[in-house]
Amino acid sequence: METLYVLGGKELHGDIDIVTAKNALLPILSCGLLTARVIVLHRVAMFTDVSYMIKILESLGCIVTLIGDDLVVDTVLADKYEVREEFTKKVRSSIFMLGPLLSRFRRAKVAYPGGCNIGNRPIDLHIKGLKSLNVKIEERHGYIYCDGSNMRSGDVHLDFPSVGATENIMMASVGLKGTTTIYNCAREPEIEDLQNFINACGGRVSGAGSSIISITGVENFHDVEYTAIPDRIVAGTYMIACAMCGGGIELKNCEKSHNLALIDKLKSCGLNIRSKKDRLYLSMKSKPKSISNIVTQPYPGFPTDLQSQILALQTISRGTSVIVENLYESRYKICNELIKMGANIRINDRMAIINGVPKLYGANVTATDLRGGAGLVLAGLTADGYTTIEDVYHIDRGYLSIEDDFCKLGAEIKRINK
Numbered sequence: 001m002e003t004l005y006v007l008g009g010k011e012l013h014g015d016i017d018i019v020t021a022k023n024a025l026l027p028i029l030s031c032g033l034l035t036a037r038v039i040v041l042h043r044v045a046m047f048t049d050v051s052y053m054i055k056i057l058e059s060l061g062c063i064v065t066l067i068g069d070d071l072v073v074d075t076v077l078a079d080k081y082e083v084r085e086e087f088t089k090k091v092r093s094s095i096f097m098l099g100p101l102l103s104r105f106r107r108a109k110v111a112y113p114g115g116c117n118i119g120n121r122p123i124d125l126h127i128k129g130l131k132s133l134n135v136k137i138e139e140r141h142g143y144i145y146c147d148g149s150n151m152r153s154g155d156v157h158l159d160f161p162s163v164g165a166t167e168n169i170m171m172a173s174v175g176l177k178g179t180t181t182i183y184n185c186a187r188e189p190e191i192e193d194l195q196n197f198i199n200a201c202g203g204r205v206s207g208a209g210s211s212i213i214s215i216t217g218v219e220n221f222h223d224v225e226y227t228a229i230p231d232r233i234v235a236g237t238y239m240i241a242c243a244m245c246g247g248g249i250e251l252k253n254c255e256k257s258h259n260l261a262l263i264d265k266l267k268s269c270g271l272n273i274r275s276k277k278d279r280l281y282l283s284m285k286s287k288p289k290s291i292s293n294i295v296t297q298p299y300p301g302f303p304t305d306l307q308s309q310i311l312a313l314q315t316i317s318r319g320t321s322v323i324v325e326n327l328y329e330s331r332y333k334i335c336n337e338l339i340k341m342g343a344n345i346r347i348n349d350r351m352a353i354i355n356g357v358p359k360l361y362g363a364n365v366t367a368t369d370l371r372g373g374a375g376l377v378l379a380g381l382t383a384d385g386y387t388t389i390e391d392v393y394h395i396d397r398g399y400l401s402i403e404d405d406f407c408k409l410g411a412e413i414k415r416i417n418k
């Protein structure tokens, strides 16, 4: 069991490189399988979720080699279509294998996915979408059995713009004769990145970034080298950290346009933000003001993956603020931990009402999910005295080494192996 020890009260100064996005790498890695080619991914950030996805690919017969931070995925010899429970309970994104397996083998057997502890995460939209492509699906004994022998392209209407369902259906369709059109799809930058990756391999996908995506089937793909987009949630976490701790930091390899909803909110709390090419320059000279109206929504709305971090910011802001979480009902688990640190928060169903306090105090807290864990690190960085954060493995799913990054910015934070 690993624990983070955080000593609060240091301003942040310095620069940091933003890694490639976990949520872009996961679908791209699974998509590689359907090409039956060799994929080289540059600047791969080895989040634990990424390493689990690699284990899944290896279990299917792919040969994966890490050279520096380049990942070479040889999918030519892959010959299995079953993803076992030992993998799926570790990483929810294992559900992304359905589309690529169907595309390549016309069949798939995938155990129900696990993942972050942030509430009920159904997969009905994935199933309904694949059924629209004439895939026969049975759910038995914890497994999803898909028979795609009569798959065909067609129209898919999503009842909600689910990121994962959009990606799965895109990947299932890339090899189908004719054109598949997905309506009401998610518009996240990671979906555009998946489109760019598929097209770089020889596929024909258009419309990603809008709510209608068209996929025209192709028969053959080619080897490809690709670099995923920067992680907007990691960048956003460090932006919020600067607003909380004060000081001045520079984020390198950042895509400002992916974080506009957050930037708008952070400007209103007093954070100074300038940008030049792929760099963001941030500085904070005063105590943050509370931010009004934070409502999580699908992209380009405010991202649920930054809700816990902005909630941590609100606990020490001047005034009262309200957050509405529309995507995941269990994302407020962090609040009990923040309350141990002196925060004043009331929860009413999907709404959190936060009265800013002058200071948080160091306490012994536990990360209960990935982004909530990051929120606790931010709270610890501003608190009086030491905060210890247990169950750090949640945080490692989406941050390469959160303590190294913050130490580089002048914070005092240490990982201890208990």
Ligand code: UD1
Pocket (backbone or CB within 6 Å): 022, 023, 024, 026, 093, 120, 121, 122, 123, 124, 125, 126, 127, 160, 161, 162, 163, 164, 165, 186, 190, 298, 304, 305, 326, 327, 328
């Ligand atoms: C992706 C992100 C995750 C982020 C989330 C929302 C990856 C690897 N993960 O997750 O970090 O928090 O988008 O931005 O990209 N839903 C259904 N039925 C389904 C699928 C989803 O009801 O079949 C609901 C979910 O319960 C949730 C909402 O739709 O309330 C959004 O989920 P979705 O967009 O699918 O999120 P993920 O792809 O799982």
